[in-house]
Amino acid sequence: xxxxxxxxxxxxxxxxxxxxxxxxxxxxxxxxxxxxxxxxxxxxxxxxxxxxxxxxxxxxxxxxxxxxxxxxxxxxxxxxxxxxxxxxxxxxxxxxxxxxxxxxxxxxxxxxxxxxxxxxxxxxxxxxxxxxxxxxxxxxxxxxxxxxxxxxxxxxxxxxxxxxxxxxxxxxxxxxxxxxxxxxxxxxxxxxxxxxxxxxxxxxxxxxxxxxxxxxxxxxxxxxxxxxxxxx
Amino acid sequence: xxxxxxxxxxxxxxxxxxxxxxxxxxxxxxxxxxxxxxxxxxxxxxxxxxxxxxxxxxxxxxxxxxxxxxxxxxxxxxxxxxxxxxxxxxxxxxxxxxxxxxxxxxxxxxxxxxxxxxxxxxxxxxxxxxxxxxxxxxxxxxxxxxxxxxxxxxxxxxxxxxxxxxxxxxxxxxxxxxxxxxxxxxxxxxxxxxxxxxxxxxxxxxxxxxxxxxxxxxxxxxxxx
Numbered sequence: 001x002x003x004x005x006x007x008x009x010x011x012x013x014x015x016x017x018x019x020x021x022x023x024x025x026x027x028x029x030x031x032x033x034x035x036x037x038x039x040x041x042x043x044x045x046x047x048x049x050x051x052x053x054x055x056x057x058x059x060x061x062x063x064x065x066x067x068x069x070x071x072x073x074x075x076x077x078x079x080x081x082x083x084x085x086x087x088x089x090x091x092x093x094x095x096x097x098x099x100x101x102x103x104x105x106x107x108x109x110x111x112x113x114x115x116x117x118x119x120x121x122x123x124x125x126x127x128x129x130x131x132x133x134x135x136x137x138x139x140x141x142x143x144x145x146x147x148x149x150x151x152x153x154x155x156x157x158x159x160x161x162x163x164x165x166x167x168x169x170x171x172x173x174x175x176x177x178x179x180x181x182x183x184x185x186x187x188x189x190x191x192x193x194x195x196x197x198x199x200x201x202x203x204x205x206x207x208x209x210x211x212x213x214x215x216x217x218x219x220x221x222x223x224x225x226x227x228x229x230x231x232x
Numbered sequence: 233x234x235x236x237x238x239x240x241x242x243x244x245x246x247x248x249x250x251x252x253x254x255x256x257x258x259x260x261x262x263x264x265x266x267x268x269x270x271x272x273x274x275x276x277x278x279x280x281x282x283x284x285x286x287x288x289x290x291x292x293x294x295x296x297x298x299x300x301x302x303x304x305x306x307x308x309x310x311x312x313x314x315x316x317x318x319x320x321x322x323x324x325x326x327x328x329x330x331x332x333x334x335x336x337x338x339x340x341x342x343x344x345x346x347x348x349x350x351x352x353x354x355x356x357x358x359x360x361x362x363x364x365x366x367x368x369x370x371x372x373x374x375x376x377x378x379x380x381x382x383x384x385x386x387x388x389x390x391x392x393x394x395x396x397x398x399x400x401x402x403x404x405x406x407x408x409x410x411x412x413x414x415x416x417x418x419x420x421x422x423x424x425x426x427x428x429x430x431x432x433x434x435x436x437x438x439x440x441x442x443x444x445x446x447x448x449x450x451x452x453x454x455x456x457x
Contacts, residue, residue: 060321063457081323092318094309096250108242109322111235150318 013038019068028054030213041184044193046210052193060086085156089163091147095136099146110154121149141172158189243332257305261298268294273355283356288418302340303382326451337379361424370417373435377410384446
């Protein structure tokens with residue numbers, strides 16, 4: 001796959017300042033302050049309810065901040081949508097359509113005509129573009145890879161991936177990790193929310209630890225037991 | 233403008249393809265309105281004159297209730313696997329989605345009307361005494377009035393827990409002027425009792441006002457959490 005090298009400074013590609021997100025009286029994010037460097041692989045970790053998914057949705061422009069600001073390449077998330085690819089926990093695909101039909105539709109939303117780009121990304125995630133089976137009949141691993149193909153369809157500079165390895169066997173998970181590593185090596189900035197951090201040891205550049213809606217630590221590697229290690 | 237047109241077309245094609253494969257909405261609407269027509273025909277035994285007086289009301293109420301089935305289905309499909317989020321994170325204009333959904337519903341309800349209207353005519357032994365061609369603008373404008381508001385309110389009630397109940401609660405009161413215009417115009421055309429012009433113009437005005445309002449507000453609805 002051809003990947004364009006980002007024409008952006010390596011540091012501060014994503015800036016989050018005093019980000020607070022409340023759902024009614026519950027604060028999912030409680031004053032997140034962070035600057036994320038470009039061209040790096042950031043893994044966001046934390047217990048359930050720590051605010052990982054909310055942070056990712058805020059970066060994608062799907063959750064409006066209650067307070068605070070987010071800047072992606074110097075723009076608001078909604079204005080940077082062409083530069084951001086988002087893969088959620090659900091597949092964001094129509095179960096009744098084939099992989100190619102799905103991507104053909106989403107490509108049109110980004111002004112991409114023709115099938116060549118769709119076929120290219122489907123091959124890149126190691127699936128067959130000619131597969132006629134509807135996505136609803138795919139295995140979980142195939143669905144996750146097709147979901148990744150949808151997220152990278154418009155060749156974004158930043159990828160936001162929520163639980164890309166959930167319900168996926170180890171072999172498929174390692175394949176997805178390999179694909180993500182290739183993308184990072186091609187200059188993309190990658191954010192992954194996961195509970196399976198050990199899969200990304202040696203691949204990720206940074207582990208971001210969240211707790212109770214705040215970033216509590218940022219480390220460059222995991223400890224042997226998968227817990228927090230050295231502080232950067 | 234080009235992107236609005238091409239995304240509207242892509243979304244409409246995708247929706248028609250999905251509906252053609254499942255036929256969820258179409259089958260439910262057809263059976264529902266068929267039941268209404270049959271049950272009403274057994275409940276009343278009107279002569280031809282009385283039929284002409286009440287037929288407008290019966291047929292439009294049947295279509296209104298049947299349309300609600302399609303309107304709920306339209307957005308339910310976008311909620312599965314949270315596909316709507318994929319649209320929200322894209323640069324595609326919100327109104328392209330709205331127009332495509334409204335057009336898709338318009339096509340579905342029009343198909344329903346095309347199938348059910350002849351059956352209704354047979355069951356109630358109807359024929360138009362007034363200018364029958366005027367039924368065409370009444371059907372087009374009336375159907376658009378139902379689907380444009382229906383599509384909007386179905387999107388609005390998308391994230392509510394009991395959206396099947398919410399949609400009629402929101403849609404029916406606001407549709408009263410349109411339904412009254414459709415019923416009166418149909419009654420006048422069938423009975424030949426005066427001119428339906430006033431009601432057709434009222435229906436057209438209603439369509440223009442509500443289409444404009446829905447287009448102006450849809451982005452807010454789509455981006456609401």
